[in-house]
Amino acid sequence: MLWPEPAAGAGDSRARPGSAFLPERFSRMRSLLIAGVLAACLALPAAARDYTLGELVISQPWVRATAAAGGTGGGYLVVRNRGSLPDRLVRVESPAAASIELHGTRMEGSVMQMHPVEGVAVPAGGEARLAPGGLHIMFLNTTRRFVQGEHVAARLVFERAGAIEVEFAVEAPGARGPGHGH
């Protein structure tokens, strides 16, 4: 319970029509108010944000919403390297998927195919861009549905800079980028 039960003596006042009605109505209004606040919180867009790890700036990690658990989900972000030494995204870990791979894409005839890559280079003074149709993080056999507006927590592991926990904002199933999936 979020609020106390009426005091033990309240049974007496319930016998009187006018006063018995009020506490009950008040608590119902209060539940409606709390429900409204919760709904407003859930309706807030999943803000994709930036993270700093040493010389790396990780911008707006996001994933596409999925229909159900047990499927695959694509994860995207941009890593900028402000330093003078190259780095490399070597793996991604998350309880949200049974396994996670780094994928590249290439054309096989007229079909775009994905293939695992060993890591994603982040050149000194440059950036690695993981985006739909290109390099991406592949969440395989997801342990839950990725619901638009929610977040998926994951750990990015870099060869030089180390590891950082980030939250992938869940965007619409067909979104092309973070923050503007409709």
Ligand SMILES: [Cu+2]
């Ligand atoms: Cu893939």
